[in-house]
Amino acid sequence: MKRNSGIELLKVIAIFLVVFTHVSNSLSAEQLLNIKYPVPNFNIFFVYFAKHFGGIGNIIFVVCSSWFLCDSKRIRIEKILKIIVDVWIVSVSIFIIYFLFGLRANPYFLVTVFFPNLFGTNWFITCYMILYLIHPGLVFITDSLKQRSHAIVCIIIFTAYFVLGFIRNELLYSSDLIVFVSIFIIVSYIKKYMNDFHSNIKCNLLLLCISVLGLIGLYSCLYYLSITVSVLGGKFLITSFNNNPFALFIAIALFNILSNLEFYNKLINNISSMSLLIYIFHENKCFRLFTREKIWLWLIDRFGMRYLIIMIICFSFFLLTVSCILSFLYKKISSKFVLELVERIGDFLIKVGYLFSNKLMNIK
Template sequence: MKTRNSAFELLRIIAMFMIVLYHSVFWGPLNQITSLSTNRIFAQLFLVGGKLGVNLFVMISGYFLVTSKAKIEKVIPMWKQVFTYSAGFLVIFFMINRGNVNIKSLLRGFFPMVFNEYWFVTTYLMLYILAPYLNRLIKSLPSRFLLRLIVILTVVISILPSIFQNQMAVSNLGWFILLYIIAAYLRLYGVPSKLIARHFNVWFLAISAALLYGSIIIMDLASLKFTVFKGKELHFAGQESILLLCFSISIFIWVMNITPFSNKFINRVSALTFGVYLIHDNEFIRPLLWQHLVPEKLLFRSSMYPISIIGITVLIYIITSFIEWIRQQVHFRKRG
């Protein structure tokens, strides 16, 4: 049995934490409060973290799947896990308050992958099904042609949409495929030799982060004087952003360069991350969490907002991890 590299498992944990933090802002007061403030800038930075977390999650999959066999049987445990939470929460909330359950909710609850209950799961499932064919294509191309393909896809799927936001037909699946191919290239061929200069990745990481987060602050300041920039603060920080893509790649390369190590605790917590996502972003849990249990609109006006919302995110992560741990204990006990 191969030893798991805990550096990537830790990256998976951090990525999921950023996704939960992103949802705390996305479903919170950011869209209702438009005046520029320090808290609004922090909220915008947290939003970027969610997209970054998704990128890293997909890249980790591409990095490992390209050298392994993607089997359709492996989809079954994932389907069971998704169905357990989607159908389980549906039944619970139907028993509590039938008025919140309608036909659409029933369809999404019992057929979560088909009716896009979780957009990430639906897209990831499609990517997983395509993985064997993507792997054949990736391995059949010489490294230089594969690198050219990455450049072409990056221009079409990332650079052009970064300029003409919402004007390009870029799907979540297309974006996932680009991330998959990039990670697969890094696994098979490493960082291109021209880029392996001393301290290159440190500078790459620092510059890409500065450009990404700097673009948000610059657009915020520009919106104060020019109304055309209102609502465009995250123009260069969207999912297809070339700046976000560069930042994602720089972090991924940095983790690749960490000396491999194994830590049982990190590996165990990492195995709970998917459950954390399924619980906290369920359509019934989401409003309960962000509209009732977490008074974020009050927190947003506090000078302690950044620290408070990070602390709440940690608490949510721990509780949902514990729930997923219980589910796994029950599941594996039944199998045993």
């Protein structure tokens, strides 16, 4: 069955937004721009605003996944194992390359390299795996709710984590995982009971426009307020968190619009299928800490700050292209080996699971 390229195109857009944010995050480091607080400069304004793109990209991925997972109570253990193996192979392989070129790391850094999922080196992947593992329970809960009860739950979690949690992130034990679970429950309601809204392109275009303007307006106000009121400091960056309600509305609107575009494009689908690998390669810890900032130092030294926005865009496209090529080569070279390894690990875990479950059932 061919996948709808409308949704796959949205995933490609999402991964570019994530790459764009990570590129600008390296640039916004204090040692590069030597700027700790907002200043009345459009380039700096844009650099910090670019932090929002990654959050929107993250939410888009969660919305897309939730749309399909909310109808499934099955966990494919091989999917989780493949993610773990892919992350481990890429993390360790790139570290070995850096080590051969002279990198020496402390023990903690080595532990995070060899156990990337455990230490959240790529936090989104770890968070997504947890969401995937618990999604059958979430489906059971949402299926047991009547429409009114489901709507009330959506209102409560939206108020708690996209309004109160957005105002102050520490409230109600807010975390990225809780935000992702909240998105899952909201998307489940939309799929079950809001089909007219989902298929209404004009309505979603209006929602998209209002949300984009709301996000830009809120960020601009907080940014320039932070310039005049020094005590606010970096408070303007609260709008870049994953629980930004405008970012959620943007992601939902984009999903509804593009999922209704029924077409097929092989290139788009192929790039989308590599989105996880693209994320792993472009945000590798060694590259992020020891190379990306050096590239920025060279670019700023060579071209200055005049063409900063153009450099961010070009650097992002370049990094995305390189990551796509590396992901393609990785799939070609290691796909067979990875699948065999995943199958063996899966068989072993199933045997161990049956053994422990039998022992547990025999306990009186």
